[in-house]
Amino acid sequence: MPGETLTLSCTVTEGGPLGPVKWLKIWGSGNETIYDQKDPSSRGMRAVNDSSTDFTILIKDIHPKDAGTYYCVKFRKTATGDELYRRGNGTVVLVQARPSNPTLTRPKYRVQPGKKASFTCKTWGFFPSDINVKWYKDKTLIQPQLPNVTPGPSKFTYNMSSTVTVTLQKDDIRSELTCQVGHTTLTAPLTRSYHLRQILRVPPSKVVVQPLGPVGLNETVSFTCYVQGFYPGSVTVTWLENGKEIKTASTPRPIETPEGLFELRSTVVVQAVPEKNISVFTCRAVHEGQDPLSSSATLWVDASGQQGCSSGGTGTRGLWGWGLWGWGLRSPQPALTPLFLQVPISCP
Missing domain, CATH: 2.60.40.10 (Immunoglobulins)
Incomplete structure (x- = not known):
């Protein structure tokens, strides 16, 4: 696991030819010197400094990038330089790495009830590549698309993205969407939740x-x-x-x-x-x-008050009512329209 100390054991036969012992890490088509007797600054440290046969080394604070195959190599000194004399069978080192805390992305704009919305859960930096993703709407398990697992930027790590599409409903204001990530390095799943009210838009009914x-x-x-x-x-x-x-x-x-x-x-x-x-x-x-x-x-x-009335004379009373409008061939149905009537009255 990351942060731990890795111990790599190597024993050489006493009385062999003159020449240094090194530890090499092979990954892909390249190699890297992890321990060199002549280079005290190399990453590996001798577990027993004074031994001429025990070349066990320690690598502290390992990371996923330390994964690879390690070889203990004995070189023979010649007039033209050091040449390979013998090497071990190799030790394969795999560094388990836990996934990062998930992130969750949502649509840019709010979505009305009855429309679909897609959400994506991402995590990265884990090893091995096997990973489990579950989605829940409240407590109900929903089916996402197959997760996409890709190699990470560094050796021996992976990234994952998982997308789920849901049809939003008006009552989703109280609902929560949850992405749950499981991995062999975890004692409990990692989760990231999202309140659907943050994306929901319900127009006035x-x-x-x-x-x-x-x-x-x-x-x-x-x-x-x-x-x-x-x-x-x-x-x-x-x-x-x-x-x-x-x-x-x-x-x-x-x-x-x-x-x-x-x-x-x-x-x-x-x-x-x-x-x-x-x-x-x-x-x-x-x-x-x-x-x-x-x-x-x-x-x-209501303009039903008397207007223009004088004693012993006549005046008018305004009345509102309804009249028929548009009765004819072009309008087979009558339409009602408000009418204002001036009704003559006798003044007291």
């Missing part, structure tokens, strides 16, 4: 403006807009009067429901003056920068 019946002249009335069932709680509400924005609305902060969604109530106060009769008030809600949702209601001013 409804935007409703409560309609009003006819109201008296100069009465103060309120139109109330209900924006229901959205997540996250960031929504912008704008009021329009006959298509023109008005600034007098009151919009408190959204309220969280027991299901984890949000709802909001916005109110605009209007005085029922004659000029506002048949004015259309529209509540427009924009959630998370998406297309606006809107609902409208019309202000009906």
Whole structure:
């Protein structure tokens, strides 16, 4: 395991030819000198310094890069230099390395209910390559794609990525996605979890403006807009009067429901003056920068008071009612439209 001390044993026969003893590590097509009698700075250290036959060495604080096949080699001194005399059978060293703590990546943008979202779990720097990955949505095991295990940047380590795709639901605001990694070097699995509310976007289920019946002249009335069932709680509400924005609305902060969604109530106060009769008030809600949702209601001013009347004379009374419009060949169904009638009356 990384951080431990590796012991490599070697014994040579006494009375052999003159020449040094070295330890070499072979990996792939290359080799590396681990211990050299002539180089005190080499990575391997003699376990018994004064012995002429025991060339056991210690390698402290090993890492995955120390994996390979190690050979104890006896060289013979010649006039032209040192030449190979004899070597051991070799010792294969594999350094187990535990996986890194997993990371989890998600889509860049929020996803609506009914749409698919992909999540990827990654870990790296482990050895051997056998690794187990499980995904859970809350406590339910879900099936991911086959994990992708690739060689790491250093020798004898591996990287892994695993991807799962889930179809999000409105009630996933309370759900959690978990990647669980198992490996022979671990006593317990490594996990990384993600709250699905961080990626979920639930548009408002409804935007409703409560309609009003006819109201008296100069009465103060309120139109109330209900924006229901959205997540996250960031929504912008704008009021329009006959298509023109008005600034007098009151919009408190959204309220969280027991299901984890949000709802909001916005109110605009209007005085029922004659000029506002048949004015259309529209509540427009924009959630998370998406297309606006809107609902409208019309202000009906009851102008039934007497107008232009003098004693002993005549005057008029204004009445609101409904009339038929569009009855004919091109419009087989009648349409109702509001009518304002001036009805003559006798003044007292």
